[in-house]
Amino acid sequence: MLKKILAITGKPGLFRLISNGKNMLIIESLVTGKRQPAYARDKVMSLGDISIYTTEGDVPLPEVLESVSKKAEGKPVDIKAFPYDEDIRAYFEEILPAFDKERVYTSDIKKLLSWYNILIGAGITEFVAPAEENGTEETAE
Numbered sequence: 001m002l003k004k005i006l007a008i009t010g011k012p013g014l015f016r017l018i019s020n021g022k023n024m025l026i027i028e029s030l031v032t033g034k035r036q037p038a039y040a041r042d043k044v045m046s047l048g049d050i051s052i053y054t055t056e057g058d059v060p061l062p063e064v065l066e067s068v069s070k071k072a073e074g075k076p077v078d079i080k081a082f083p084y085d086e087d088i089r090a091y092f093e094e095i096l097p098a099f100d101k102e103r104v105y106t107s108d109i110k111k112l113l114s115w116y117n118i119l120i121g122a123g124i125t126e127f128v129a130p131a132e133e134n135g136t137e138e139t140a141e
Helices: 061-071 085-095 106-121 130-134
Strands: 005-008 015-021 024-029 035-039 044-046 051-054 057-060
Touching: 005 024, 015 035, 051 061, 057 061, 061 085, 061 106, 085 106
Parallel strands: none
Antiparallel strands: 005 015, 005 044, 015 024, 024 035, 051 057
């Protein structure tokens, strides 16, 4: 579901993959809708490939975003409502109780919540594909 949504180091916000070019990608900002190139030198990460550290292993980002959506009832999260690091970490612990408190930084949590807000603002409300929830892959016959 989130494989075509990209985070690019050095560029604020999230981007939708439009097409592949020679040595570059054509991307579109989820916030502004402007299209631009992303070159081979840019560090590009698909949201579908990111995981959050927990004490029991890693949890894929789409599953975490789904949990955030349930906690926030599908509405954006007001990050500024958490004035202290302890507050935002306590909120995140309600979402993902087993997150690794030493390897997941407060800045990571803020980035995840801001990504969630961008996705909600862009009309993306489904984070986990139905086949991924069941742990089964659908096959076309």
